[in-house]
Amino acid sequence: MRVPYQSRLTSYANMTPMIDVVFLLIIFFLVSSHLARQEHRLPLDLPLATSHLPLNPEKSSLTISVDLSSKIHVAGEVVEIGSLSGVLRQYLDKEQGEASIRIRTDGAVQYRFIEPILSEVAKLGIGDTAIAVQEGNSL
């Protein structure tokens, strides 16, 4: 009996669909991680300024967001002004002297709601404080 002969053509794996799938997976994970990062941001109408610092994406700081109803958000959770000091202290202990605070506030929020936050930050001796702004001239 003659042994069935396997043709050479079918013996090697076809790489094209595998590369297609691998590329699709890479794109999927890149996009999903990017979208996950974007979700952190609370959408706010920031104040405008021109004398801001240049963009530094590598700088990591604790972001305190204040929305239109003057609620304070830290890491996605609403924090009362009374307990902000505790949150800041925790952050300060973790960062070991390299603490930096970034305040994102809606432009329509009154200064009296921001002043206590700035005060708390100053009391704890955190010098590196910034207000998030967008480029432009207001009014």
Add this chain to the structure above:
Amino acid sequence: MRLPTRDQGQSISLKMTPMIDVVFLLLVFFVWTSSFDLPEFDLPSSMAQPPSGGIESESIKIEAEDYDELIVKVDEINGETVIRVNDQSVDGFEPLRGYLKSILELGIQPPVIIDPSDRVTMLIAVRLYDIARDAGADRVLFAARPSE
């Protein structure tokens, strides 16, 4: 000599399907990864109150004389923004910029303290802060309220 003949019928036809596949993939990738949010920048801000660590906080001494410090008070009365620098009225943002520039050009660098009233929004407070920085002030500070 005979020239080698090419198989003309098959080599000319381009396969469109894989190209469209790739183009669509690239399109989807760039549309998803591009962010349509405006970039956010940092405006360094500090407080006039010294970080003493204590609970007591002193109110800012307001001295009209000299240029030891420039206190920019801002209030909103009947929807209008009223700006006063060391108790001297300034009518508008652009005159304020000029006023601060003329003082800073004298060669002194007094700290500029922005003191917005309760009604003033952050949009205006940040605008004043920005104007003071833009005018060339080294130290621009937000005023702290005396604690009750």
